[in-house]
Amino acid sequence: MAAWARAVRGLLLDVSGVLYDSGDGGGVPIAGSVEAVSRIKASGLKLRFCTNETQATREEFVKKLQGLGFDISVAEVTAPAPAACRILKERNLRPHLLVHDDLVPEFAGIDKTNPNCVVIGDAAENFTYANLNEAFRVLIGMEKPVLISLGRGRYYKETDGLKLDVGAYMKALEYACDIEAEVVGKPAKMFFESALAEMGVPPQQAIMIGDDIVNDVGGAQQCGMRALQVRTGKYRPCDESHPHVKPDAYVNNLAEAVDVILQQV
Amino acid sequence: MAAWARAVRGLLLDVSGVLYDSGDGGGVPIAGSVEAVSRIKASGLKLRFCTNETQATREEFVKKLQGLGFDISVAEVTAPAPAACRILKERNLRPHLLVHDDLVPEFAGIDKTNPNCVVIGDAAENFTYANLNEAFRVLIGMEKPVLISLGRGRYYKETDGLKLDVGAYMKALEYACDIEAEVVGKPAKMFFESALAEMGVPPQQAIMIGDDIVNDVGGAQQCGMRALQVRTGKYRPCDESHPHVKPDAYVNNLAEAVDVILQQV
Numbered sequence: 001m002a003a004w005a006r007a008v009r010g011l012l013l014d015v016s017g018v019l020y021d022s023g024d025g026g027g028v029p030i031a032g033s034v035e036a037v038s039r040i041k042a043s044g045l046k047l048r049f050c051t052n053e054t055q056a057t058r059e060e061f062v063k064k065l066q067g068l069g070f071d072i073s074v075a076e077v078t079a080p081a082p083a084a085c086r087i088l089k090e091r092n093l094r095p096h097l098l099v100h101d102d103l104v105p106e107f108a109g110i111d112k113t114n115p116n117c118v119v120i121g122d123a124a125e126n127f128t129y130a131n132l133n134e135a136f137r138v139l140i141g142m143e144k145p146v147l148i149s150l151g152r153g154r155y156y157k158e159t160d161g162l163k164l165d166v167g168a169y170m171k172a173l174e175y176a177c178d179i180e181a182e183v184v185g186k187p188a189k190m191f192f193e194s195a196l197a198e199m200g201v202p203p204q205q206a207i208m209i210g211d212d213i214v215n216d217v218g219g220a221q222q223c224g225m226r227a228l229q230v231r232t233g234k235y236r237p238c239d240e241s242h243p244h245v246k247p248d249a250y251v252n253n254l255a256e257a258v259d260v261i262l263q264q265v
Numbered sequence: 266m267a268a269w270a271r272a273v274r275g276l277l278l279d280v281s282g283v284l285y286d287s288g289d290g291g292g293v294p295i296a297g298s299v300e301a302v303s304r305i306k307a308s309g310l311k312l313r314f315c316t317n318e319t320q321a322t323r324e325e326f327v328k329k330l331q332g333l334g335f336d337i338s339v340a341e342v343t344a345p346a347p348a349a350c351r352i353l354k355e356r357n358l359r360p361h362l363l364v365h366d367d368l369v370p371e372f373a374g375i376d377k378t379n380p381n382c383v384v385i386g387d388a389a390e391n392f393t394y395a396n397l398n399e400a401f402r403v404l405i406g407m408e409k410p411v412l413i414s415l416g417r418g419r420y421y422k423e424t425d426g427l428k429l430d431v432g433a434y435m436k437a438l439e440y441a442c443d444i445e446a447e448v449v450g451k452p453a454k455m456f457f458e459s460a461l462a463e464m465g466v467p468p469q470q471a472i473m474i475g476d477d478i479v480n481d482v483g484g485a486q487q488c489g490m491r492a493l494q495v496r497t498g499k500y501r502p503c504d505e506s507h508p509h510v511k512p513d514a515y516v517n518n519l520a521e522a523v524d525v526i527l528q529q530v
Contacts, residue, residue, distance in 0.1 A: 124394065125394055127394045127397075128393065128394065129389065129390055129392045129393065129429075132392070132429055132433075133426070133427070133428050133429055136420065136427065136429050136433075137426055137427055140420070140427060154440060154441045154442075154443070155401065155405070155441050161398070161402060162398070162401065162402055162405060163398050164394075164397055164398055164401050164437065164441050165441075167440060167441070168397075168401075168437035168438070168440050168441040169437060171436045171437055171439075171440040172429065172433035172434060172436055172437040173433070174436070175419060175432060175433050175436040176419045176420050176429050176430075176432070176433040177419075178419070
C-alpha cells in the first residue's frame with residue numbers, strides 16, 4: 001500500500017511532459033498516458049488538466065491533444081490566459097501582449113488600446129529582440145509598471161530539445177524595470193485553488209501530478225495537496241535533491257502513478 | 266567651490282550616454298562633450314574611458330567615436346571583452362559566445378571548441394529566441410554551469426529609444442539555470458581597479474562620471490572614488506531618489522562637470 005495514494009477523490013494533471021512531449025508537428029504522447037487518462041475517467045475520480053500552456057488557445061490546445069488520442073475537453077482545462085482575462089477586467093487593465101500569436105484570440109474581449117500593463121506568456125518565436133524592447137518600453141513608460149506573467153516556468157522540453165520558458169523572459173523584464181511580476185498560472189496558489197473549486201474537491205483529497213518540481217509539485221503542496229513528480233518531460237535526476245521541494249512520491253510516468261492510485265480507490 | 270571636485274588627478278568617463286547617444290548610423294555626440302574631452306586632455310588630468318560597450322571591438326568603437334569628433338585612442342579604453350579574455354585564459358575556459366558579431370574578433374585568440382562556459386555580452390540583434398535557447402542548452406548541459414557576463418546593465422538609450430542591455434538577458438539565463446553569473450565590466454570592483462591602475466591614480470584622487478546610477482556611480486563609489494551622475498543618456502529623474510546610491514553630485518552634462526573640475530585644478 002502506498003500511503004501517498006490514500007483517500008483520493010481528484011487528480012490534477014500537468015499536460016506537457018506528463019501527457020505528451022511537445023514539439024514540431026504537435027509532439028508525441030508519452031507511453032501509457034493516453035490509456036492512463038481513460039482509466040482515470042473510467043474510475044470515477046474527478047480529473048482536471050492544470051496547464052501553464054500559453055502557446056495556443058484552449059480550443060487549439062485541446063484539439064491537438066485529442067489528435068494525439070487523449071480523452072480531453074476544453075471544459076476540463078485550467079489555463080492561465082482565462083485567469084489573466086478575469087484579472088484584467090476586474091482591475092480595468094488594458095494589456096500590451098507579448099504572447100504567442102495563437103494565444104491572442106483568448107484576449108479577444110479585452111480592450112488593448114493605450115496599454116496600462118504588459119501581459120507576457122510563452123511567446124516562443126515572438127520572443128524577438130524587437131518585441132522584448134517594445135514590451136520593456138511600454139513598462140518603463142508607466143508610473144507604476146504592471147507586468148502580468150502567464151506562469152514562471154524556467155524551461156521545458158520539446159522534441160528538438162530544451163527551450164526557455166516564460167519565466168526567463170519575465171525575469172529579464174523584472175530586472176530591467178526593477179519590478180516584480182504578478183504570476184498567473186502555476187505555482188500561484190489562486191490558480192490551483194480555482195482548479196480545485198472547478199473539481200469540487202478539497203486539497204486534502206487531491207493529488208497533483210507534474211514534471212516540474214517547483215511549479216507543479218511545490219505549488220500544489222503549498223495549497224495542501226499531495227504532489228507527485230513524474231520522471232518524464234523536463235524531469236532531471238538532480239530534481240530529486242532539490243533544496244526546498246520534496247514530492248510525496250516519485251513515479252516513472254503517469255501510467256505508473258495511475259496504477260498505484262487505482263489500486264487504492 | 267564645489268567640495269566634490271577638490272584634489273582630483275584623474276577622470277574616468279563612461280562613454281554611451283555621457284559622450285554620445287548611440288543609435289543607427291553611429292549615434293550623435295552630446296552637446297559640449299567633444300570639447301569637454303579636449304579640455305580634460307589639455308588640462309593635464311589623467312583620463313580613462315571606462316565603458317561596458319560590447320557591441321564592437323575597441324578598435325571599431327574608437328573609430329566610431331573619432332568619427333564623431335572625439336580625441337580618443339584604443340589605449341585609453343577599459344572595456345569588458347579584454348578583461349574577460351584574461352579570465353578565460355587564466356581558468357582554461359572555452360567559451361560559447363552570445364555576443365554581438367562585431368565583438369567576436371576580441372576573442373580571436375581564445376579556444377572555443379567544446380565549450381565549458383558561456384560568455385554573454387550585449388548581443389543586440391543576436392539576442393534571438395534560437396540563440397538564447399542555444400546558450401541555455403550549453404549551460405544546462407554542464408555539471409557546474411559557468412556564465413560570464415560582460416556587464417550587468419539594465420538598459421540603455423539609443424537614438425530610436427531605450428533598449429534592453431545584457432543584464433536583462435543575463436538574468437534570464439541565471440533564472441533558467443538557477444545560477445549566478447560572474448560579471449566582468451562595471452560595476453565589478455576589479456574592473457574599476459584595473460582602470461585606476463592603468464591611469465596610475467589612487468581612487469581618492471579620481472572621479473567617475475556616468476549616466477548609470479548603479480553601474481557607474483554605485484560601482485565607482487564602492488571602490489573609494491567620487492562619482493557624478495550626468496543628466497544625459499539613460500538618466501531619469503527618479504534616479505535622484507534611488508534607495509541605495511547617491512552620487513557625490515549631479516551635473517547636467519559632461520561639459521558642466523568639466524567646467525567645475527577645471528576651476529579647481
